[in-house]
Amino acid sequence: MCSEIFRFLLGRFAWLALCCLLPCGVHAEEMVVCEKNWYRNASLGCSSCPAYSTSPVNSNSNMDCVCDAGFGKGDYGLCYLIQMEICEPVVSVTCSGTCECIPIVSALHGTISDGPTNYPNSADCQWIFTAGKVVNLQFTMMETEEDRDYLTVEMCTDAGCAVKVQLHRTSGFIDGRSSVYSNNPASYPFLRVGFTSDTIGTRGGFKANWWSSSPTVDFCDCPASTYLHNFACQNCPPKSISAVGSTASTDCVCDANWYRSSSIACSSCPPNSTSPVASTSDMDCVCDKCTSTTGDGQCMRPDVIMSCDSTTL
Numbered sequence: 263m264c265s266e267i268f269r270f271l272l273g274r275f276a277w278l279a280l281c282c283l284l285p286c287g288v289h290a291e292e293m294v295v296c297e298k299n300w301y302r303n304a305s306l307g308c309s310s311c312p313a314y315s316t317s318p319v320n321s322n323s324n325m326d327c328v329c330d331a332g333f334g335k336g337d338y339g340l341c342y343l344i345q346m347e348i349c350e351p352v353v354s355v356t357c358s359g360t361c362e363c364i365p366i367v368s369a370l371h372g373t374i375s376d377g378p379t380n381y382p383n384s385a386d387c388q389w390i391f392t393a394g395k396v397v398n399l400q401f402t403m404m405e406t407e408e409d410r411d412y413l414t415v416e417m418c419t420d421a422g423c424a425v426k427v428q429l430h431r432t433s434g435f436i437d438g439r440s441s442v443y444s445n446n447p448a449s450y451p452f453l454r455v456g457f458t459s460d461t462i463g464t465r466g467g468f469k470a471n472w473w474s475s476s477p478t479v480d481f482c483d484c485p486a487s488t489y490l491h492n493f494a495c496q497n498c499p500p501k502s503i504s505a506v507g508s509t510a511s512t513d514c515v516c517d518a519n520w521y522r523s524s525s526i527a528c529s530s531c532p533p534n535s536t537s538p539v540a541s542t543s544d545m546d547c548v549c550d551k552c553t554s555t556t557g558d559g560q561c562m563r564p565d566v567i568m569s570c571d572s573t574t575l
């Protein structure tokens with residue numbers, strides 16, 4: 263009698279028994295709960311958040327991985343060290359006189375000019391560049407009254423140009439671009455451009471481009487496992503490291519058992535294989551002893567190793 267009732271119940275309420283095994287309304291994929299700093303991926307497994315980021319328990323996507331303080335999210339969801347100002351040379355341009363005067367602070371390059379129209383009579387204008395680095399200057403246009411209205415380029419020991427070396431003095435026209443005039447920052451950290459006109463007769467004036475030298479390694483030593491890129495220290499790809507002062511992504515070398523698979527990523531060697539530090543190809547992954555290589559590059563370990571000679575594969 264009891265067994266008949268049981269069979270009846272099982273026949274009518276089989277779905278109820280299934281619900282006991284898999285709680286009603288809960289799909290199998292919802293039961294994957296990823297640990298802290300991992301997130302559920304498209305194939306219902308758990309993937310690790312990128313380096314320098316964290317996520318809470320039971321995260322649903324890589325969007326839940328939040329970059330650490332001081333790091334920003336970049337391409338491919340990777341976290342990069344936020345730009346450090348120290349990498350950027352700061353140039354300040356101060357100017358005075360009746361010419362066009364556009365003060366600039368913290369720029370790498372720019373243009374100076376007497377202004378868009380003819381310069382005035384009795385002009386006495388100057389532009390002083392302060393960088394502590396090399397500042398280069400090149401005239402791209404010049405039209406002044408010959409032997410009367412002059413442009414002068416000097417490098418100076420101080421902002422007042424008490425001690426100076428004249429690099430160039432000219433009047434008249436130039437066809438095309440002038441030579442490039444640069445200061446020697448070790449002795450003369452300031453570069454000065456002066457323009458004077460006499461009391462009669464004006465012309466179009468001048469335009470000049472200026473630019474500071476690019477930052478160098480000694481100017482901004484990026485910390486280990488980062489490299490200099492666009493005046494900022496960028497993280498090496500996950501599973502790779504670089505020396506202090508690295509200046510290119512190629513300075514980042516993959517850890518042992520990983521190999522460089524793209525400019526921004528290291529990939530793991532297949533199971534049962536190893537590679538040395540700084541490997542650059544999956545060809546560098548060598549199968550462990552007592553495994554055999556399959557056609558697809560996998561290293562297979564036999565279920566039972568009957569007589570593995572440890573000196574050979």
Ligand SMILES: [Ca+2]
Binds near residue numbers: 459460462463464
């Ligand atoms: Ca004149």
